[in-house]
Amino acid sequence: MDIDRRTLLGATAMPFVPSVLSAAVSADDWGSIAREYDVTREIIQLEHGNWGMMPRPVLQAYRAMIERVNRDTSYYARRGMAGDLEGVRAQVADAMGVAIEEIVLTRNATEAMKALILQYNRLQSGDAVLYADLDYDSMQASMQALATTRGVRVMKMALPEPATRQNLLDAYRMAFDADPGIRMVLLTHVSHRTGLVLPVAEIATMARQRGIDAIVDAAHSVGQLDFRLPELRADFIGMNLHKWIGAPLGVGALYIRKDRIDAIDPDPAEDPARTDIDARVHTGTPDYAAQLTVPAALAFQAAIGGSRREARLKQLRDRWVRPLRDMPQVQILTPDDPAMYGAITSFRLRGRTSHDENVELARTLLERHGIFTVHRDGLASGSCVRVTPALATQESELDRLVEAIRELAS
Template sequence: MEVDRRTVLGGAALPFAAGPIAAAAASDDWERIAREYDVTREVVQLEHGNWGMMARPVLAAYRAHVERVNRDTSFYARRGMVGDLEGVRATLASAMGAAVEEIAFTRNATEAMKALILQYNRLKPGDAVLYADLDYDSMQTSMESLAVRRGVRVIKISLPEPATRQSLIDTYRAAFDANPVIKMVLLTHLSHRTGLVLPIADIVTIARSRGIDAVVDAAHSVGQLDFRLPDLNADFVGMNLHKWIGAPLGVGAIYVRRERIGAIDPDPAEHPASSDILTRVHTGTPDYAAQLTIPAALAFQSAIGGARRQARLRALRDRWVRQVVGLPQVEVLTPQEPGMYGAITAFRLRGRTSHEDNVALAKALLDKYRIFTVHRDGLASGSCVRVTPALASRMSDCDALAAAIRSLVT
């Protein structure tokens, strides 16, 4: 995911030097990069999954855009802002490997996914749709609503645990074959519950061969994993940019391959005959300053490089997992298989699968060791605790977590 590092902010150079950031990444000087983030010192922050932190130069760019939008208001909005936003959209599309007419801004991945699920118009009564236990709660609810909205049968499956790449492919293939009336499937690229990474391109290929459209939730994978949209082989994708890309809160995107835009109805507030992807989402007045900051966030990440960022996030995850995975009392839910995880990983104490057990476990980590994590519910096998390091994290943070877990079980 690369952008032109000469991207400008309001006619001036971006407020950071890409060279030092790139040099730090190339030399594995992750402490230098971590210092670009102002992390709370109240706790060891290992819950970066809710939303991402802006690096200092991105925050500076956002402040500058806020000041301009606040100062110039409609004088800017009606004279130059539309063109600037189109430039931002083109920058994002290029970074994602998409055409500009295939991308539109949303306020978050949920807004994008709701449009893709609820405005998908190829369903008729008697058809079926499919989703899994690891999919995001709001997306599961949106899928369930299709029973009333479209008169379809809604099928929910549980993903295998422990999972392998092949077992996931086999699980979806078996579900498709057992239910030949399935017309649409929800796929989550990287689960917010456990961090499990699905082999999306393979599953999409299987689905397409059976006449099934895949709607892909890439809320956590964009920026956490090193890929571009064509790698997913998917026609419909919802994304967040305020998680792992580090843009300001309130920025996401929707992708629809140009040949498939007609499969998604325009938003009810838009003209029903429109073929423009921009009409598939209607948000009213968004945070324009946040959208205008996207190039700064992309440029910061590009200076690091997608492959290096992915490797660093996986290394942080591996640092604590390898210290506890052999403990008989600890159950690490995310596979060790290469390519099946990023930064996010979930664990629990063996046999402790209830909501209360894992709320208590997260609370013990915070109260006794000042380590902040979060419990997650919704897995078919029970609840867990999610651990999410980020570029702002240090290896010492992960060592502290591993030591805390060992202390809790010995």
């Protein structure tokens, strides 16, 4: 499908919606939507968690933006691009349900989360911070670094497995009450290890009642689940736009509630007296073309709709999980409570919890069955294999996965 190049190059506010996509969405024609993605057919790709593939219209928009930035360089950058980027930021803020002065673009969620954790300035020597085994590795490392940079005690907890909403709430409640010195907690909305969805709003509220700030890692939840940032009831959130929103690689965002911006120090490369959110991140020169393509990605996703997208991703997850749930040899690591999973779910063969065993399991799925997954480490209970379908995934591919796991389990 052709997109008007003048529209793409003229402004970032264009919300174009391909007519074929609109028709497919109206008919719940997920096959047509999947065909908007040029996914490889050399293997069955079930590892969409690393980053999100751009659908064809977004890829075309990105190519056009690369051409413009490359052609006009600083003539555009110093005369009109700042206004266009502010338009991108406004659209991101609107999509997330927050004010423009509460959002700043980053290169990824890791950059956003590092700023929030390492520049959080409400800690005193002897205070404690808390994180969990399912949190992302670099976020765990950033929390550990606070022992040196802020002189605090760093606490780690193992989340219950199998998880339920209630035992997760109970686990955090007990951890908070066991150490009144806790002043900050890291919460991962959707775990990259297992796909577990934390009841973040309830935990953040529980924390606030005890004088604890929650810093939320929404790298995998924005675009995978249907919500707006205020619903998480947290003041500090980092997110990706190149995973489930499908923008080009190299775009994320940081949110700070406007009356809490002073709780995050400016980046060391910025003027320490600045009070705006922009000063909390200092990236240098980013991929401007990627940032300018974000409105195209938002428009594509808006045409599908958040609730419809979440439902489809859960349907794809259920397609392979439900046939295997009753197999005693297969351990599914995400509960079947619809509020506690999205697209991602991990599994292991029961009793096989080592790193090497799950590396081998993922290798066998690829080499014997042509199915690409990825092993994950770091759980208190052991290693596992992660399966991540996306809108590009065909249901028949998940049926192939079921057959393969059944064979390996037997």
